[in-house]
Amino acid sequence: MRAMRIVGPGKPLELHDLPIPKPSGVEVVIKVEACGVCHTDLHFVTSQILGARYPFTPGHEISGIIHDVGQNVKDFKIGERVIVYPHFGCEVCKQCLRGFPNHCENPPLLGFIMDGGYAEYVLIPHFKYLIKVSDSDPDEAAVLTCSALTAYSALKEAGLENDDLLVIIGVGGLGTMAVQLAKKLTGVTVVAMDIDEKKLSLALRMGADYVLNPSKEDPIKFIKTISENGAGADAVIDFVNNSETAEIAFKMLRTRGRHVFTGMYGGTLTIPLTQMAISGIKLVSGKIGRPGDLRELVSLYKRGLIKPFISKKFRLEDANKALEELKAGEILGRAVLKP
Ligand SMILES: [Zn+2]
Ligand SMILES: [Zn+2]
Known part of the structure; x- marks a missing residue:
């Protein structure tokens, strides 16, 4: 599969060919339909990030179709359209135990420590981070997960x-x-x-x-x-x-x-x-919201109360161009990558 990866701080993303991940246990592999281009990605591209293991694939505003599931995945099937709650918690720190994975004290961040959605496929470590969005527009649904949630x-x-x-x-x-x-x-x-x-x-x-x-x-x-x-x-x-x-x-x-x-x-x-x-x-x-907040947002979106404004769509290989335009303040609303 193709992925646009960060190879080092201050360097342009590079297109790499990687094997499609294989899920086991509670993991799920999603075929990415859209990935929002976020200021956080820009920060990861331009700055030296403590704890980052280069190269890695950025992108945490993901929608897509379930491509494969581990043997212990429940309630989700291959072929369903989902979005991903992006702020995975460690599940053992005080904030996670209190129900605040968005404030996790040791977060294994999607699109940072873990490979993200600037790719054709992405591995999600647990099906509990997924929300079904069925026949919703995948571009709009993707940006609910970070920009709208924050x-x-x-x-x-x-x-x-x-x-x-x-x-x-x-x-x-x-x-x-x-x-x-x-x-x-x-x-x-x-x-x-x-x-x-x-x-x-x-x-x-x-x-x-x-x-x-x-x-x-x-x-x-x-x-x-x-x-x-x-x-x-x-x-x-x-x-x-x-x-x-x-x-x-x-x-x-x-x-x-x-x-x-x-x-x-x-x-x-x-x-x-x-x-x-x-x-x-x-x-x-005012940090990103909790998983329950994302469920509320999806409900508001499905009832037509909110509509994310997507002004631009880029091909995966044009991710550098998307980030440059974001940096220059040229993106109205949100831009998405379409792997
Ligand atoms: Zn974001
Ligand atoms: Zn935690």
């Missing part, structure tokens, strides 16, 4: 009340999904913030009430102007999460505001401690 989890962490003002910073793949989910599932007013006008018009199409371009107007002043008594936002989800956006997010918040950190750009935030003591502000991590 957006959904971030919204839950934002602890929204229906009269809240929510600011979503960065409306790429995750941000557009968060706009849709917030408008479909809650009564909140949504402000989408981005420096890219194309992304802002997409956010409006997805249901945002306001759009805000911080390169054109002062974002904090804007939020004060539209919020009740100039008090500020009830919650901000930062899908960029660099020093600049984190500071803007923090300054936008009103009393009892929630600041959800989701993006992976990185940097630092200086926090005024007295304000923290008296404001009731909460700082929370």
